[in-house]
Amino acid sequence: MVPNKKQEREAREGRVRVRAFQARRAVNAQQVTRRRRDNLIAGVGVVAVVALAVGAQVLFFAEGPGDTAPSAAASDSPSASAAPADDGNTGDVPSSTLAEDRAWTGTLALNDIPLEIELDGALAPQAVSSTIDLINTGFYQDVTCHRLTDGGFFVLQCGDPDGTGSGGPGYSYGPIENAPEGDVYPAGTLAMARQGGNAYSMGSQFFIVYEDTTIPADAVGGYTVLGRVTDGLDDIKAKITDAGVADGSSDGTPQVPTSITQVSVQ
Numbered sequence: 001m002v003p004n005k006k007q008e009r010e011a012r013e014g015r016v017r018v019r020a021f022q023a024r025r026a027v028n029a030q031q032v033t034r035r036r037r038d039n040l041i042a043g044v045g046v047v048a049v050v051a052l053a054v055g056a057q058v059l060f061f062a063e064g065p066g067d068t069a070p071s072a073a074a075s076d077s078p079s080a081s082a083a084p085a086d087d088g089n090t091g092d093v094p095s096s097t098l099a100e101d102r103a104w105t106g107t108l109a110l111n112d113i114p115l116e117i118e119l120d121g122a123l124a125p126q127a128v129s130s131t132i133d134l135i136n137t138g139f140y141q142d143v144t145c146h147r148l149t150d151g152g153f154f155v156l157q158c159g160d161p162d163g164t165g166s167g168g169p170g171y172s173y174g175p176i177e178n179a180p181e182g183d184v185y186p187a188g189t190l191a192m193a194r195q196g197g198n199a200y201s202m203g204s205q206f207f208i209v210y211e212d213t214t215i216p217a218d219a220v221g222g223y224t225v226l227g228r229v230t231d232g233l234d235d236i237k238a239k240i241t242d243a244g245v246a247d248g249s250s251d252g253t254p255q256v257p258t259s260i261t262q263v264s265v266q
Helices: 005-041 127-138 232-237
Strands: 060-062 077-078 103-110 113-120 147-150 154-158 189-192 207-211 227-231 260-265
Touching: 103 127, 103 227, 113 127, 113 232, 113 260, 127 227, 127 260
Parallel strands: none
Antiparallel strands: 103 113, 103 260, 113 227, 147 154, 154 207, 189 207, 189 227
16 A cells, blocks of 8 residues: 555654664663763662664564464454564663562553553563563654554554554563463453564564453463553543544544544653
8 A cells, every 4th residue: 555645754753762762772772881881880780781773673463473464364363474583672672670679650642632550560570671662762652553443353453653554662672471371362461563473572562352342362472561551441441442444444544533642650
């Protein structure tokens, strides 16, 4: 499909947000390095400087592990193509200790419709730590929810700054955490999108399960559950997901243009 002017503009704006986000992280990394160097001179300890990696993730829902493009049966399970080697994190991944081994509560607003959320920092420390960092740096502000599925597989996918399904924060991480037994994701689940067959391909894209959904695991397992929506899901269904997909199919851009208008946790 040829992108229209709105999509091109959103993509450009998304790239600007990513560059700004990466610049902020680079400055922060330099400040941390200076503090650590000072501590070393003072005899506190020795630290290593981790360079900021720039890259993009391709995250989408496709039929099974190893697929190279979305299929007609795209609502069968989440996966993606062009996956990096499944041998660890890439880029400047936030420390898993940011999650503090505790529950985080907050608000995620889509089109100014508030969802009360809870993130489980004990069961998904790496994913929650990354999400907290992205929230606190403003990465998610005005980012679109680019994908809706409603053909027996009920998710709203958000968090791609490009709005195309191919964007990310410039890093990728794993492993899979807190995947449910039986592959059942209850309504209200907040989970991370990833590439098929790669447990270390999570970035900024996440999905909201708005009706109970079974998502088959692939060769590396299921999908990291960040937490859950504790209130407001019915409003999202009534005002966004019930309208379906823009082209009338069961998988594509939401009929109601949707973006993250506010998100905070504590």
